[in-house]
Amino acid sequence: xxxxxxxxxxxxxxxxxxxxxxxxxxxxxxxxxxxxxxxxxxxxxxxxxxxxxxxxxxxxxxxxxxxxxxxxxxxxxxxxxxxxxxxxxxxxxxxxxxxxxxxxxxxxxxxxxxxxxxxxxxxxxxxxxxxxxxxxxxxxxxxxxxxxxxxxxxxxxxxxxxxxxxxxxxxxxxxxxxxxxxxxxxxxxxxxxxxxxxxxxxxxxxxxxxxxxxxxxxxxxxxxxxxxxxxxxxxxxxxxxxxxxxxxxxxxxxxxxxxxxxxxxxxxxxxxxxxxxxxxxxxxxxxxxxxxxxxxxxxxxxxxxxxxxxxxxxxxxxxxxxxxxxxxxxxxxxxxx
Amino acid sequence: xxxxxxxxxxxxxxxxxxxxxxxxxxxxxxxxxxxxxxxxxxxxxxxxxxxxxxxxxxxxxxxxxxxxxxxxxxxxxxxxxxxxxxxxxxxxxxxxxxxxxxxxxxxxxxxxxxxxxxxxxxxxxxxxxxxxxxxxxxxxxxxxxxxxxxxxxxxxxxxxxxxxxxxxxxxxxxxxxxxxxxxxxxxxxxxxxxxxxxxxxxxxxxxxxxxxxxxxxxxxxxxxxxxxxxxxxxxxxxxxxxxxxxxxxxxxxxxxxxxxxxxxxxxxxxxxxxxxxxxxxxxxxxxxxxxxxxxxxxxxxxxxxxxxxxxxxxxxxxxxxxxxxxxxxxxxxxxxx
Numbered sequence: 001x002x003x004x005x006x007x008x009x010x011x012x013x014x015x016x017x018x019x020x021x022x023x024x025x026x027x028x029x030x031x032x033x034x035x036x037x038x039x040x041x042x043x044x045x046x047x048x049x050x051x052x053x054x055x056x057x058x059x060x061x062x063x064x065x066x067x068x069x070x071x072x073x074x075x076x077x078x079x080x081x082x083x084x085x086x087x088x089x090x091x092x093x094x095x096x097x098x099x100x101x102x103x104x105x106x107x108x109x110x111x112x113x114x115x116x117x118x119x120x121x122x123x124x125x126x127x128x129x130x131x132x133x134x135x136x137x138x139x140x141x142x143x144x145x146x147x148x149x150x151x152x153x154x155x156x157x158x159x160x161x162x163x164x165x166x167x168x169x170x171x172x173x174x175x176x177x178x179x180x181x182x183x184x185x186x187x188x189x190x191x192x193x194x195x196x197x198x199x200x201x202x203x204x205x206x207x208x209x210x211x212x213x214x215x216x217x218x219x220x221x222x223x224x225x226x227x228x229x230x231x232x233x234x235x236x237x238x239x240x241x242x243x244x245x246x247x248x249x250x251x252x253x254x255x256x257x258x259x260x261x262x263x264x265x266x267x268x269x270x271x272x273x274x275x276x277x278x279x280x281x282x283x284x285x286x287x288x289x290x291x292x293x294x295x296x297x298x299x300x301x302x303x304x305x306x307x308x309x310x311x312x313x314x315x316x317x318x319x320x321x322x323x324x325x326x327x328x329x330x331x332x333x334x335x336x337x
Numbered sequence: 338x339x340x341x342x343x344x345x346x347x348x349x350x351x352x353x354x355x356x357x358x359x360x361x362x363x364x365x366x367x368x369x370x371x372x373x374x375x376x377x378x379x380x381x382x383x384x385x386x387x388x389x390x391x392x393x394x395x396x397x398x399x400x401x402x403x404x405x406x407x408x409x410x411x412x413x414x415x416x417x418x419x420x421x422x423x424x425x426x427x428x429x430x431x432x433x434x435x436x437x438x439x440x441x442x443x444x445x446x447x448x449x450x451x452x453x454x455x456x457x458x459x460x461x462x463x464x465x466x467x468x469x470x471x472x473x474x475x476x477x478x479x480x481x482x483x484x485x486x487x488x489x490x491x492x493x494x495x496x497x498x499x500x501x502x503x504x505x506x507x508x509x510x511x512x513x514x515x516x517x518x519x520x521x522x523x524x525x526x527x528x529x530x531x532x533x534x535x536x537x538x539x540x541x542x543x544x545x546x547x548x549x550x551x552x553x554x555x556x557x558x559x560x561x562x563x564x565x566x567x568x569x570x571x572x573x574x575x576x577x578x579x580x581x582x583x584x585x586x587x588x589x590x591x592x593x594x595x596x597x598x599x600x601x602x603x604x605x606x607x608x609x610x611x612x613x614x615x616x617x618x619x620x621x622x623x624x625x626x627x628x629x630x631x632x633x634x635x636x637x638x639x640x641x642x643x644x645x646x647x648x649x650x651x652x653x654x655x656x657x658x659x660x661x662x663x664x665x666x667x668x669x670x671x672x673x674x
Contacts, residue, residue: 190573220588241552272600
């Protein structure tokens with residue numbers, strides 16, 4: 001049984017959304033997991049009362065008396081609020097009482113808390129947030145998407161390895177393609193850091209590295225290599241691109257409202273708007289930590305929470321963390337003998 | 338009469354597209370300009386023969402015997418091919434025989450050639466390419482969009498000034514808002530360079546600086562400030578974002594093809610696809626040079642060439658280059674007396 005610690009107090013509408021997401025997960029996902037709902041017991045129980053038929057045998061409420069706010073300074077909050085739902089949830093994993101942690105709380109605090117409590121794999125200096133970009137041929141993993149605004153070449157190279165493992169283990173891509181986000185395909189393009197990473201990645205034979213890619217390739221695919229499974233970039237570019245993409249549904253709505261208001265009501269538009277709708281995306285994994293930590297949008301819906309739980313379970317089941325540790329400890333070049 | 342030198346040999350389908358664009362411009366735009374079509378006279382005349390009714394009194398063919406290819410090294414090409422259509426066109430402006438230059442050729446060569454031949458304004462270290470992003474409330478100017486992958490804080494600050502002048506002079510925005518593209522709104526967000534630029538821009542009273550903005554604000558506008566007229570970023574982020582946005586029409590086409598193929602044939606979808614269609618965008622101004630230089634996509638359509646000519650004429654008419662020089666020579670803080 002895989003045990004997932006869910007920070008019940010994290011999101012903008014906690015604990016209602018978290019409880020609803022937990023109930024949804026217990027009802028709809030395969031029964032190979034149990035949930036630990038961490039937070040203020042009375043608040044959680046009040047929400048659970050709306051779901052009298054939930055399977056309580058797979059749901060435990062774990063008390064935590066404090067809540068970390070969205071605008072608190074991450075490291076200070078982690079240190080000060082030892083009995084917060086976030087810290088308690090991560091501590092469960094650290095103690096071996098949970099296998100994964102999910103939170104829709106303060107992103108910086110989840111990042112700091114996961115790093116401090118779970119620790120980092122050998123060779124990793126900072127954890128990375130990987131985001132799934134909706135794409136016509138299945139999601140594209142973009143990392144880093146906001147945790148590390150400045151990256152060294154070594155970090156970008158690590159993202160390529162870590163992202164490849166995640167794509168194999170959780171996204172079902174046996175031989176994932178990796179592209180380095182750049183302003184052109186040629187070797188001499190980009191900043192000094194990106195050029196260094198590109199030159200090094202070409203030597204990494206265990207990665208299916210297709211080379212520099214451009215902004216236009218991210219979601220529609222590369223002209224010759226097709227779908228790109230893993231897009232590597234620093235967190236400054238990745239975060240700006242993620243949020244830009246998130247605004248596309250709103251943009252289409254605005255343009256259509258102005259130009260073709262009738263179309264907005266068409267049921268045929270539904271699939272496109274759902275495709276662009278980030279509210280169903282099941283959070284972003286924090287990779288490089290020893291364990292499994294999933295970061296959800298503060299505005300997550302119950303469906304997004306359910307999906308995050310699904311990814312958490314899949315990550316534990318696939319032994320993602322062990323595989324990342326192994327990947328980072330292997331030599332760059334595969335033996336040719 | 339404003340004289341525009343058009344590199345007739347620049348684009349992917351030169352000189353046919355350039356000639357068609359020139360004819361379109363002469364036919365449809367106000368008659369306050371004349372065109373100098375620079376390139377191989379026989380090739381140009383052969384295309385002009387398709388338009389027997391064109392007003393030749395406002396169109397002069399200027400011979401240039403060489404062509405710079407799309408994959409040539411920019412600076413080497415500029416130095417070696419002194420009789421190329423690009424260099425001859427820019428030299429006309431340098432000699433005072435033209436007021437503006439337009440080319441759909443090798444972007445790096447246009448950048449290098451414009452910098453070398455026209456020179457830079459006092460206080461500008463490198464010219465910047467500004468791109469117009471389609472947005473529901475009118476285009477948003479994003480600079481730099483690819484000329485400068487690494488930028489200092491001083492350069493970002495210059496972009497804010499230069500972009501503001503362009504927005505006033507050419508885009509009809511009397512008091513343009515300026516946002517600095519970042520991963521969050523707070524002062525402490527972003528790289529060291531971006532933080533430095535943000536702190537400085539807050540002191541620049543002649544700029545309507547609204548502060549750090551996020552990726553989601555670029556085209557749908559800022560939650561409190563509304564439309565952002567000028568978005569400042571380095572050329573690495575700007576170029577990736579531009580190309581990502583350019584791929585959105587293709588993305589929508591793919592998703593609809595898969596999910597709602599019937600909708601693809603609906604005329605109601607037309608305005609949205611045209612909104613996202615970059616082929617009509619009239620090139621990107623190269624700003625910071627002494628003069629007017631417009632860079633068009635290699636794959637520009639005649640309509641795009643026409644629009645580029647329109648922007649070139651508008652830039653000369655508004656005395657854009659003089660205003661940029663003046664802006665950069667003024668003190669940062671307006672007198673409070």
